[in-house]
Amino acid sequence: MRALAYFKKGDIHFADDLPEPTINSDEEVLIEVSWAGICGTDLHEYSDGPIFMPQDGGSHPLSGKKLPQPMGHEMSGIVSKIGSKVTKVKVGDHVVVEAGCSCMDVKRWKESPLKGGKTCSACEKGLVNICAHACFTGLGTSGGGFAERLTVSQDHCIPIPKDLPLDVAALVEPLSVTWHAAKVAGFQKGQTACVLGAGPIGLATILTLKGLGASKIVVSELAQIRRDMAASMGVEVFNPAEHKDAIAELRKIPEGATGFDAAFDCSGVKATFNTALHVTTFRGVSVNIAIWGNKPIDYYPMDITLQEKRLTGSIGYTVQDFKEVVEAIHTGEIPIDDCRQMITGKQKLEDGWEKGFVELMNHKETNVKILLTPNNHNELST
Ligand SMILES: NC(=O)c1ccc[n+]([C@@H]2O[C@H](COP(=O)([O-])OP(=O)(O)OC[C@H]3O[C@@H](n4cnc5c(N)ncnc54)[C@H](O)[C@@H]3O)[C@@H](O)[C@H]2O)c1
Ligand SMILES: [Zn+2]
Numbered sequence: 001m002r003a004l005a006y007f008k009k010g011d012i013h014f015a016d017d018l019p020e021p022t023i024n025s026d027e028e029v030l031i032e033v034s035w036a037g038i039c040g041t042d043l044h045e046y047s048d049g050p051i052f053m054p055q056d057g058g059s060h061p062l063s064g065k066k067l068p069q070p071m072g073h074e075m076s077g078i079v080s081k082i083g084s085k086v087t088k089v090k091v092g093d094h095v096v097v098e099a100g101c102s103c104m105d106v107k108r109w110k111e112s113p114l115k116g117g118k119t120c121s122a123c124e125k126g127l128v129n130i131c132a133h134a135c136f137t138g139l140g141t142s143g144g145g146f147a148e149r150l151t152v153s154q155d156h157c158i159p160i161p162k163d164l165p166l167d168v169a170a171l172v173e174p175l176s177v178t179w180h181a182a183k184v185a186g187f188q189k190g191q192t193a194c195v196l197g198a199g200p201i202g203l204a205t206i207l208t209l210k211g212l213g214a215s216k217i218v219v220s221e222l223a224q225i226r227r228d229m230a231a232s233m234g235v236e237v238f239n240p241a242e243h244k245d246a247i248a249e250l251r252k253i254p255e256g257a258t259g260f261d262a263a264f265d266c267s268g269v270k271a272t273f274n275t276a277l278h279v280t281t282f283r284g285v286s287v288n289i290a291i292w293g294n295k296p297i298d299y300y301p302m303d304i305t306l307q308e309k310r311l312t313g314s315i316g317y318t319v320q321d322f323k324e325v326v327e328a329i330h331t332g333e334i335p336i337d338d339c340r341q342m343i344t345g346k347q348k349l350e351d352g353w354e355k356g357f358v359e360l361m362n363h364k365e366t367n368v369k370i371l372l373t374p375n376n377h378n379e380l381s382t
């Protein structure tokens with residue numbers, strides 16, 4: 001099979017002889033991939049990995065699977081075969097894949113080292129996105145969407161309406177990350193929000209908050225190109241570098257309030273963490289979506305206590321988040337045209353390393369999402 005795969009530390013390349021995925025359990029579904037987006041996490045896996053991927057020569061702690069594996073965890077496709085007990089999708093359905101894997105998936109993998117063991121306490125409570133063993137399809141547990149096809153359990157397949165374009169559907173995954181974060185925040189229609197950072201996740205946060213009916217969204221971002229992208233999505237933009245006291249200036253923006261109802265850190269540096277905490281109003285909520293390195297930072301707990309603020313974080317997503325995002329795109333609450341603005345490139349699998357990964361690593365700011373496809377070669381970027 002043709003795929004762009006992770007072979008070992010520092011080695012991601014295209015190959016045309018990867019093993020064909022097959023249905024190994026009654027509940028599995030074979031999907032012909034249409035589109036799959038490259039994510040910052042994929043780039044990290046190259047530059048600093050293996051992080052989620054199995055260590056070189058070893059097997060994955062959740063699935064027991066080894067390298068090489070096709071990467072890609074943001075994908076859409078069409079079901080081509082189903083196991084004998086599959087009821088949630090049928091052959092021909094258009095689907096997106098909820099890529100999170102947890103204790104609940106162990107039964108699928110004969111080679112899993114956790115087979116027969118205890119389910120973690122988060123999974124016992126149904127909180128599979130915070131599973132103690134959480135990982136992702138396309139990031140080590142099993143082959144992902146930078147391939148002609150993949151198998152997943154039916155529990156991770158979400159059918160989508162046939163009039164929802166499959167390229168836009170590949171964005172349901174990053175949108176589900178931010179949809180989940182908005183739910184963790186308890187974000188309500190009519191509330192105001194400050195988004196820190198306008199990379200792919202910051203932009204997805206904008207689309208989510210617009211979809212949820214935010215009354216005002218202000219995006220703070222250092223890079224001009226990214227501020228322009230955010231502005232074209234119809235939100236107010238702010239350059240923190242232009243202000244001596246950016247926090248004080250941001251807090252003034254929501255009319256008749258002493259700050260924002262919610263703030264989302266989509267950047268993950270001390271300055272954005274602090275800004276997110278301080279630009280919220282009393283009883284406001286600050287959500288850390290960013291993934292941080294191992295270095296802790298300081299903050300003053302009384303900044304939370306004296307105004308009864310909330311500081312929380314959000315990780316991954318659930319199938320329910322995917323369903324709600326699909327619905328929001330289908331009803332137009334998240335407009336397809338806004339989604340399309342996030343797609344800055346479309347490339348074939350064969351070019352995925354050079355024109356996808358390398359392009360994103362060298363020209364981060366001019367790109368948002370580059371999608372790869374094994375077959376839609378008439379729709380590629382020039
Ligand atoms: N929680 C989750 O489930 C989850 C899922 C996916 C990604 N993430 C994380 O979300 C974060 C964002 O992802 P991304 O792909 O958009 O990253 P990105 O690096 O492309 O975007 C970050 C943006 O922040 C901007 N920035 C940096 N310093 C700033 C400052 N002081 N003020 C304002 N803006 C500033 C940068 O210019 C950049 O545009 C990453 O940490 C990523 O790992 C989390
Ligand atoms: Zn991702």
Ligand SMILES: [Zn+2]
Nearest residue numbers: 103120123131
């Ligand atoms: Zn678990």
